[in-house]
Amino acid sequence: MDKDTKDIKENQNEVKELPYRELPLIPLKDTVIFPHMVVPLFIGRDKSLKALEEAMLKYEKHVLVVSQKKPDEEAEVEGLYQVGVIANILQILKLPDGHARIVVQGTDRAKILSFKQTDPFFLVEFEKLEEEDSKDPEIEAMVRILISKFEEATKLGKNIPSEAVIAIYNISEPSRLSEYIATHLINSTEEKQLILETTDLKEKLKKLLKYVQKEISILEVESRIKNQINQEMEKHQKEFYLREQIKAIQKELGEAEEKQVELEDLKNKVKEAKMPPEVEKKVYKEISRLEKMPSTSAEVPVIRTYLDWVINLPWSKKSKDNLDIIKAEKILEREHYGLKKVKERIIEFLAIRKLTKSLKGPILCFVGPPGVGKTSLGKSIAAALNRKFIRIALGGMRDEAEIRGHRKTYVGALPGRIIQSISQVQTNNPVFMMDEIDKVGTDFRGDPTSALLEVLDPEQNHSFTDHYLEVPFDLSNVMFITTANLIDPIPEPLRDRMEIIEIPGYTEDEKIEIAIRHLLPKQLKFHGLNKEKVKINKDVITKIIREYTHEAGVRNLERNIASLCRKAAKLIATNKAKSVTFTVKNLEKYLGVAKYSYGMADEVDRVGVVTGLAWTPSGGDILFIETLIYPGKGQLTLTGQLGDVMKESAQAALSYIKSNAKTLNVSEEILSKNDMHIHVPEGAIPKDGPSAGVAIATSMVSALTGKKASKNVAMTGEITLRGQVLPIGGIREKLLAAHRAGIKKVLIPEKNKKDVAEIPKNVLKNLEILYIKEVQEAFQATLLDN
Known part of the structure; x- marks a missing residue:
């Protein structure tokens, strides 16, 4: 039995009726005293000490103790609860500093009626509050529940002395039992005060049950949290123990020091790499994982390879640009003959870089036939800029992972070709050439051109994320150069991101x-x-x-x-x-024997044979268009692997000739009683395009009128049903082809006049160029009088 319970038993019959209706008041902080309870108190405030002295001298060691509403404030009339307990001072001990330690026993509930004085101590008038008692079975049931809840709280870890647990069974009065349980289980001063103020026993027990259930719920949560913490602690302790064992084994095998040296070396390399903060954080996280893993773990080589790739990237390493423009011009002139436009563009880039110091790398696309020096030009640009040179071939590439890499969780995963190449040259501002971008394919593994959209966009590539690295890498300093033979196969979004520079064939x-x-x-x-x-x-x-x-x-x-x-x-x-x-x-x-004949396109002037000009992926070329008339019903036959557009041009030419037969001196009888066969030699080679329209019409008129076509004249241009000549492309290549073939006169659409400005002067010197608006001008310039 604890001391409190013993005192209660001894004093149960000693509480006597007081002759006073006023008592000194001692305010309490964070404490609520119930009747019959023995509680030690520490008295330190002046008012409380003087009230204590007054009680000892005049009021037979009795005081009224009341709790404060706000314990952190000074005791004022408004800050005190109205219900407290009359307490009998059982023991008093004066301390050297003037404070006192007392032991009091609660006797009766009391309600403050008025304050008779507040200084030098509180003196209040009071009245006792009597508690209603009852033998209701419901009260007995609630008492039993309270006892079981008390036991449950004890098992959940509530800090209750073992003597108190035993004493609970020795209290028979429901009121005193409820107050005893409230003292040990309820923490809130406010809730204890409500129990104290309730005089109806049934109502008091209901409130107490509510508060006790709330406390038990909190204890259950605390217990669950403690269990979780204990389990985690046990896990960490177990891991710590196992790691220490592994370290001991590694030390015996001589591996521990080697691993530590390796980890320190990695950390030093991270510092030297000068990575962006977010990348550095990711790398240190991976190093921490590696440190905790045993050397035999299957994941160790994966993490180690990943760290090697990330750390060895040139995050802050770059080549110093050669900003000597005159020197750069000399290098470009020495390495490449011609290519004026390309050289001008590179010099412009250098000039702007010299003035701004912070120009993003341009995305250039060199488009031209094979063998004109597109790839070797990239090396010359790198030499002129004093940058490292990288070249990758995109021809036939069908896997998006070639650009972006694979996730590092895959077996044998590696970064994409972009990151691999930059890691190899160890600078973050190389000249990066992507060859044959027009020959990239697509299949079930993805579309590499879609992956290139981010790489080749100066507004996006500052944070290019490779799937293997999983961290952004800045590609904005890289000068990307792509090459292509044809511009049409390149997807429009990708083409829009590049600056197209056409490199035509050489004279x-x-x-x-x-x-x-x-x-x-x-x-x-x-x-x-x-x-x-x-x-x-x-x-x-x-x-x-x-x-x-x-x-x-x-x-x-x-x-x-x-x-x-x-x-x-x-x-x-x-x-x-x-x-x-x-x-x-x-x-x-x-x-060996010469493979090609040079000189006249044809040896003699012929009827129905006209020289046309064509554009091919390997440059310009000449082609002969032959027309033959023979008895029939006015049908048109086309051979020579002609495409749909070229066939339509022949139909349009025939329609124009039929509608203008009188003007052209072509009789209707010839058109209606003869068939016409148009053939373009080298039939194994597919041919298409509208630019042969003028040549086809001229060949047909030559055959129908019997007039020979001049062997020295070549022509190109699209015609309409009205006989107008429309502009076409590839003028430079076609004129070079005419020059190679020894043609003397070339007919081109008048609207292509602006394109002739780019033709070398030595070519123009040997060619007579006629600009035509109507197809009849071609007839006049080509057909000879017999």
Whole structure:
């Protein structure tokens, strides 16, 4: 039995009726005293000490104790509850500092009627509150529930002395039992005060049950939280113990120090890399995971490989741009002949970079036929800018992961080609060339061109995210260059992000200069020869261009020069000759019979045969359009693998001729009693496009009128049913083809006059160009009088 209970038992019959209707008042902080309870109190405030002295002298050791509403404030009349307990002072102990420690026993509830004085201590008039008692069975039931709840709270960990648990069974009065339980189970001063103020026993028990159930609910939550914490603590302790065991084993095997050195090395590399904060945070998180894992874990090599890729990226490393514009111009001139537009664009970029210091890398797209030097131009640009050069081939690429990489959870996952290449050159501002962007494919693995949309957008590529890295990498400093033979296959959204620079085919003079300046020295060096051992003059190169190649670029020209160098190397290596001189006369001996004829497009003027001009992916070319008239019913036959557009051009030409037969001196009898066959030679090669309309019409009129067409005239242009000539594309390539073929006069639409400004002067010097509006102008310029 605890001391409180013992005192209650001893004093149960000692409470006597007081002769006073006033008592000194002691305010209490965070404490509510119930009747019959023995409680120690610490008295420190002046008013309370003086009230204590007054009680000892005049009121037979009795005081009225009342709780404050707000314990952190000074005791004032308004801040006190109106119901308290009359307390008998059982013991008093004076402390050296003037304060006192007392033990009091509650006797009766009392309600304050009025304050007789507030200074130097509170003196109040009071009245006792009598509690109603009852033998209601409901009260007995609630008492039993309260006892069970008390036991439940004890089991849930409520801090209750074991003596109090035993004492609960020795209290028979429901009122005192409820107050005893309230003292030990309820924490809230406000809730205890409500219990104290309730005089109806049944109502008091109901309130107490409510408060006790609330406390038990809180205890259950606390218990659950404690269990969770204990389980986590046990888990952490177990992990700690196991890690210590692993460390001990690793130490015995000599692995612990090695792993620690490796982790420290990784952390030092992270600091040196100067990554963005969000990337650094991610890397340190992965290092922390690696540190906790045993060396035998299957995930260790995955994390280690990932960290190697991320840390080794050039986050802050960049090449210093060469901003000497004159020097850059010299490099471009030395490396490449011609290509004026491209060189101007690079010099403009350098000039702006020199002035602003912070220009984002442009996205250039070089479009032109094969062999004109698009790829090698990228290397020259890198040399001019003093940047590293990267080249990847996009031709045939069908997997989006080639650009963006695979998730690192896949077996054998790697970053995409973009990140791999940048990691390899170790600078974040290289010249990055993507070859053959027009030949990217699509299948079930995705569309690589869609992945390129972010890469090739200066407004987005500052935060390019590779699937493997899972962190953004800044590509805005990279100068991207793409190449293509045709612009049409490139998707429109991707095309919109690039600056298109067209690189047309070379003229004969340009090819000669390129061969002498670049191709010949390169092949001589490659084959271990020099100018003294092998002599190839300008005339020989001219003959190779005219009779052994037929292209817009210079790739086949280089192959033929390489073939001559091999022949010479064989002769010199076998001691059959000390030096070899190639001439126009002996060229056939080494390269074989000429593959192409150079000179007139046709040897003689012919009826129904007209020279047209065509554009092909490898440059411009000439084609012959032949028309034959023979007895029939006015039908039109078209052969030579002509496309739908070209067939429609022939139909339009025939309709125009029929509607203007009188003007053209074509009799209706010839049109109605004869069939017409139009053929374009080299039938194995598909042909299409509207630009052959003028040539087809001229060929048909020549055949119908019997007038010969001049062999020296070539033409291009689309016609309408009214005979108007519409503009077409590829003028530069077509005029170069006419020049190569030895054509003297070329007919082109008048609206293409502006395109002639880009034609080299040496080509224009040898060509007579006529600008036509109506197809009849072509008839007049081409058809000869018999």
